Amino acid sequence: MRAVLRREPSMLRERGHPNIGAWYNLPNEAQVKAPWSWATFGTNRSPAYAAGACAAEVLGYKTATAKAIDYAAGRASVEDFAVTFTERGGKMIQEQWIPMGTKDIAPYITALKPTDVLVPWFAGATATVGVRQIREFKVKRPVVFPQAQFPAHPKQILEIGDDGLGMITAEAYVWTIDMPKNKKFVEAYQKRWGELPSANAGGAYLTMQVAFEALKKTKGDTSSQAVAKALDSTNADGFLGPIRDAPSRVGISNLIIHKVVKVNNEYRTVILKEYKVRTDKVGNRLVQSIVK
DSSP: OGGGOSSOOHHHHHHTOOEEESSSOSOHHHHTTOTTEEETTOOTTHHHHHHHHHHHHTSOOOEEEEEEESSHHHHHHHHHHHHHHHHTTOEEEEEEEEOTTOOOOHHHHHTOOOOSEEEEEOOTTHHHHHHHHHHHTTOOSOBEESSOSGGGOHHHHHHHGGGGTTOEEEESOOTTOOSHHHHHHHHHHHHHHSSOOOHHHHHHHHHHHHHHHHHHHHTTOOOHHHHHHHHHTOOEEETTEEEOBOTTSBBOEEEEEEEEEEETTEEEEEEEEEEEEEEEEETTEEEEEEOO
């Protein structure tokens, strides 16, 4: 996936081919050096920026402890959660870093310091077992993931089951968005593939909308310069509102904070809050902000 790319591929830079990320694209540090990449849904910092704001200003938490996979996306997610959380009066009490591939996070759970909220970021082999061990060790405090994890993935939310109930996260897409356009997409996706769409599937669909809108603007001109110019001014109609890029070629992210619930024995999510996160270039770096 684009989310794990550490830098824009050299071939794209050398040949000048536009590259549209189908999900959270490059990290801030790489995106700012990627003149031919468009990050439709924001960088891998964007969801966490919204999650931190919600944790402080909507959910009212004052202190947080984080434990995350020691990986670039995990570090970025915790860092930007902390930025907005602390800006709104919260305080990060503790950060623990878990090696990639860890299947037993018990030592990190027993080392947790008392706080209002737990902020985990899991990946790979830790993703499912991490959630289950939080429940196994009877961690009572609320759980807010800085970026979606399992709640936006229909198969994984079912696999985790009751262990995930009440957990909160941020994401740009989840199949439970209660809007006519999304319901139509979900119905079509189920008919075609026989299953509910994951966050990545929704992101890929919306990314192709952006690509087709840009190609309409070029009126058949598929040269790199023409497509790049069109992408810079393209607006697509997303499930949560217009999709458009900031001058940094990073999308103004429509992000939802949602919570795992169980309705009639079905695991799903309910939306608690919506945010728009903008990413702008300031000097030689990218900086996120919330659009009011």
